[in-house]
Amino acid sequence: MSPPTVTTPGLTEEEATRRLDELGPNAVPQAPPPGVLKRVLVQLRDPMILLLCGALTVVVLIGDRSDSLIIAAVVVLNTTIGVVQELRAEHAIAALHRLAAPRARVVRDGQVREVDAAALVVGDVVRLDAGDVVPADLVLREAVAVEVDEAAMTGESVPVTRRLGEEVLAGTVVTRGRAVGEVARTGADSGLGRIAALIAGTEKRPTPLQRRLNRLSRELVVGTTVLCVAVAVLSLVRGGGLVESVILAVSLAVAAIPESLPAVVSVALALGAHRMARHSALVRWLPAVETLGSVTVLASDKTGTLTEGRMTAQVLWAEGTTRRLDGPPEDADPRWQRLLRDLVLCNDAVLPAEGTGPPVGDPLEVALLVAASQDGVTGADLRRRWTRVAETPFSSERQWMSTTDQDGAGARLEVVKGAPEAVWRLLAEGAPGLPEVVAYDGRAAAERLAANGFRVLAVADRDDPRSPYALAGLVGVADPPRPGAREVVTACADAGIRVILVTGDHPATARAVAGAVGIATADDGVVDGAAVERGEHVDRVAEIGVYARTRPEQKVDIVAAWQARGDVVAMTGDGVNDAPALRRADIGVAMGDRGTEVARQAADLVLADDELRTVVRAVAEGRRIYANIRAFLRYGLSGGLAEVLVILVAPFLGLPLPLTPAQILWINMLTHGVPGVAFGGEPLDPVLMRRPSPSPERSVLGLGLARQVGWTALLIAVVSLGPGLAVAGAGTASVQTAVFFTLGCAQLALALALRAPRDGADLAHRGLEAAVLASLAGQVLAVTWGPLRTVLGTDALPWSTQATLLAVAVVPAAVTVVVRQVAARRRD
Template identity: 35%
Template sequence: MWFSKTQKEVLEELNVNPAVGLTSKEAETRLERYGPNKLKGKPKKSLVSLFFAQLNDMLIYVLLSAAAITMIIGEFVDAIIILLVVILNALIGVVQEYKAEKAIEALQKMTTPKSLVRRDGEIKEISSEQIVPGDIVIIDAGRFIPADLRLIESVNLQIEESALTGESVPTDKDANALYKDPKTPIGDQSNMAFMSTLATYGRGEGVVVGTAMNTEIGKIAKILDEDTEQMTPLQKRLEELGKTLGFIAIGICILIFAISLFQKRDLFEMFLTAISLAVAAIPEGLAAIVAIVLALGVTKMSKINAIVKKLPAVETLGAVNIICSDKTGTLTQNKMTVVKYYTFNNLKEVSSTETSIVASKDETELIKTLVLCSDATYENGEGTGDPTEIALIGFGNKYNLIKGELNSKNKRVAENPFDSDRKLMSTLNEEGNGYRVHTKGAIDNILKISSHALINGKIVPLTEEVRFAYLKAAEEMSNNALRVLGAAFKDTDKILAPGEMEKDLTVIGIVGMIDPPRFEVKDSIREAKRAGITPVMITGDHQNTAVAIAKELEIAESIEQSITGSEIDEMSDEEFAEKINNYKVFARVSPEHKVKIVKAFKSQGNIVSMTGDGVNDAPSLKNADIGVAMGITGTDVSKGASDMILTDDNFTTIVHAIEEGRNIYNNIKKFVIFLLSCNLGEVLTVFASILFFWPVPLLPTQILWINLITDSLPAIALGIDPGDKDVMKKKPRNPKESFFAQGAGIRAIIGGTLIGLLTLAAFYFGLSEYGYTLGSTHIPEDVLTYARTMSFVVLAGSQLFYSLSIRHSTKSILQIGLLSNMYLIGAIIVGFILQFGVISIPVLAKAFNVHNLSLGDWGLVMVFALIPLIVNEIIKSFMRLKENEE
């Protein structure tokens, strides 16, 4: 713990004289021992390995087995079609994931190219990769810190650490500070400077105590490097479905052979029949359709400013019930802003929208002093310098007290720079025929050096009563988590030395500032809560500040719902996981804490989304079910570790993305139930014919055609069905919920049974037209072909019509709008055209063993095809009646 050791102890342990630094020879020796100051990462996955990773799925194994068997029995066309489906599915996955793992690469880019060090008694500029433990690094404003340092000198040094700690304001550094508590948070270690943070003010020196992977940034890199890939809820459901279908296919084959032996049928013929049943049981197009629908979902979400990097993440969004959000830049504007100011007995709030505000004399003097006593710039919405000073200049702009104009009228002639011990800054500016001292800083320090106060335009003696009023106003602002600054002035007729400026001042007032919430976030949080989603704030900022923002945004109600990183460390993982749901605000946390929080929520069965923009957010983004990075303010590291990027940095977009994710999952569920209903109908048709010793009504080629073409088009159309308007009025679904929950399984069985029975009925009518029955022997081949054609058309037609009824589990097709999904209407029309083409075009008719039908039989098969749709609509009407009664 370098922060708990004195400068002398650190220098002795690292064996270096700060006045001379390391010798070049010693630096070379240490470079060989410790290696270059460069972050390491896992080797990139090749395109080939990415491709084969897509094949590691039970459903794919089943399809590959089916392809192998069909090839063995000489059905090469079927085998090629199945293999094309598998390859298409894998290619879609590779394209989406190729650019996903960029976190370590981005971290490497963040290392500083050049740094100032003292070696051989001289200051040299070297590549940051050559820095070693023991090097003395020179720090000045504007330079990135090249490694983790224990400061040995600091003069008004401030370092911006928001990417690492989440704090909005640069941290004051003090080389002489000492911290004995080993659990001191990174944000409180004022005697340390960390790799890839930025010095914004002052100067300093530090001795390198950690390089490369041994830095705080390196710790984050190690976490990102861990293999934390987990299956999404959709992937788990599909894997379970694949296993189930695989076992069903094997079971059917075994059962067929058992029946065949009992019935003394031809075993080779039954082997072919078993294959056709296995083909019927497996929806060959399912994997490809899921990938296509998710890809279309990705495109749709990009239009609402959400870039999804991994296909399954689209669906996972729909199950999210916890949004863990970083505070700075995500919930807040990442811009310090003056929100209140106080002159004696006059407390006012600053309008967030109003400009050109007229101020009283006391208010004008307060603002004027704060603006003139600042070194930052702020023009056209862009600022440079200390964020606090930028806020003060922005404050002045609202009251037409523009810094440039004030500087030209009141030229600065001397100054006493800010000092962390004094906590004050003073400037001496021309004022009329004389000069005026302008001082800003901690109000208690200002009151100590003031003898008068400005009240109602008059300078009066500073009494205890007036002093108490200022302190009380400051305390109230602090209690609301505002950062408080006081202002004072003094007129003089001569140029004063810095040491003479801060005496006998006239106190004017105070201002309170904060990084305010984003305007639109509050409504989004309310919408999320209505949808059963719990918003949670995780930040490296102070507890009071975090809770104040959380209260304003209605994330938390009291400080009891918050916990700090040091308090988390006192709990075991089990105890923390048990209490995790009691907390809505996590303050003063490190990157390791963020990961621990995400894991604790996940251990309670939650689906967790984590939002963030800093380097410190990257590990938790990677560990969350859905990591969401900010596209504008986000670092490359956070974007690389995330699953989704918000191009507008808007929390509201997350809620919209969740809504889209819910609808996409519902659509996937629709077409899975649709495909399984269709396949159940096929299995029932073939299995019943074998069980009762009837001729088989469908050939393997016909089943494959229906599965890959006729079924797939409506399935894709169902996958892009317009969203349910009421989807965000419901609670998030249980991630363990089956595809068949909420009656979906029963609907699939009813629909499949109807389709199967009607297909058999059509086969029966086709035979009866020529005087044969299902039990007849020696049926002529042309009669069998005609009857199979009728069952083929009924099977395809009933499935096409049935897709209309699948669009909603309870609403009728008229309630949701018959023409509200024109893609589905188009799919049904195209499906019938293709089906008619297969029967009518001689070449295709011969390939599929079908025959053209008479006009009367076309009418009969259309009536049969409509029955499953009509029955399902009747069932839904009874379900609606039951819902209304409840």
């Protein structure tokens, strides 16, 4: 069996560029974006906009030109905002997709290099390893024990074997082995491209939060419609005219509807995804933006996440002697020469000549090559004598790999490298008397190295397949904790997020790392994969902080056990073995730099910087988004309910109709339009990351929000009716003007009362204040500028009167601020 060494220089960069220009990028067809008309119709389908359109039809039929102009302006404005925000969201997600584009290892000009998969062309030579997503349709030119998961293309659940000369299709996943393939088809011509063309017109469904808010919209519309009909009937029964009763019903309808709610949600989600991208968190699935804020458990892998991911071989052990590799080389000692030779031969990484490019391959195997080269043992020298003729790739089930090499004289050398306990089993198969057959106790040495935080590999070899393996030695590889890992674990604990460690390493190594970063490490809190397989973790999952020696299916079981308790689980990972758990978790988080493509494809969130701290930032962003939407709901629903109360209560106080539909729509346009959208950009309230997040099953109006809406609306209604009563004898226009101005200002003041805390010098988060000031200017124009007063039917108000009404209008906001401060002190 020929090893998958690169035997062709591949295409030249010049030829690859020419073919790329001629054939186009290796990208699947995308669904054509909807046209402007379709986007507008989608916005007009919203229940609240439909109700406004119904109100517009009514006022047009009764000849109310001013009200019809205002309603039409509101519908056009909200539709425009919705379309613009939809475009912004699409552009943001498209940018994220470009950032998370798959990569491929290609041979060009005789060198292995990484390129964007979109840059592949027919004739390119591509290297594949376990965990890679096949970037284009390839014909295998060299293959070693290759198995491919073709479920995405064929629905076949079991990986299939692919041999020399066979094809592997774009979009499938290499689950075992290594190969070299030549690109046969790219882009739309590939198997994945043909399937993608069939689903190009598929529409995405709304996120869970959007669906919940859509249900709220429908409930508001139904309730408002019933209320309007009832009020119109009562008005007619009391002797009111038909036109007057219809106008009253229309006024109620437009007062109760927070018509900018869809735009606010779109803005919040789009801005959230954009902010996450700026912090190296690339959202692959938009619902992840909202789900992140509800995470209660973070299951983290070790290497590169809690640790630096900078693997360095630091300790060797052979024949009872330990040697640290930070000392001078020991070329003459045959023990180290044998061990280092085996580490280089049983290795799939590539260490290019200095200055010709970065290392290629698994970081652990690269570390072994670097350590050997420092002692003068290099792959180039060994390959002049030894040629690989067979191999068994590493798998998480076996926990070892083996290679067979042969020299020119026909001598053979088999080397096995892997987890110590797996290598002990192989040694025992050939020599049941272990450890008697092994002169020195490698088991005890491995335990000591693991207890000191080293990842330990055992190496054995033999020159005759009929003989038992002999232990060549051990190597201890260090991957120190990241400097900020302990602070990240503490920040998670403060936010009510439990961090657990799930790793394939030795229990002693896992315990050492967990202790260094602050994860619970009591003896009863460390469980191995075998115990998980027996189900021993289920009843005490909350007590376990560290899982070691876990296999892929066991990681899924761990996630499922937490979910069964009602927790929302985020899982980090980078390898093929992590993909099932990433898929099962509520939020799968893949490493963007060192992670495999299959892990990135299985995840909801990709960390471009491989920093666990970025997950905490993403959780904070999710909480920020949800808090901002709830703040807008309190703001918008309080104002709408206050308008309804004003209209319903005014007749019982002997007042004429206190607001016209045009005035209500003007208030809603000013208060819900620009300020409403500005709520989506409010900064994070630090208190949100110092307490657990509410359950995602809780209603969006839960945690007392409905009660807060009720008493805030009542306050606004009271202070708005007061000025109307004060001028009751001055005529209908005066009453309406006083109520109109006070009601609008009271809602704008409430927006400032509900804003998130911010640094006084931070001008970047002053969008809400700027929006409120702009809307207040519009409210002032409505009672000072003649043409606008004519449309709205308002009287001119002197500046002194405006100041007095404004002072009255801030009372509900002041009460709200006081209540929030009192509640915050009680929580603290």
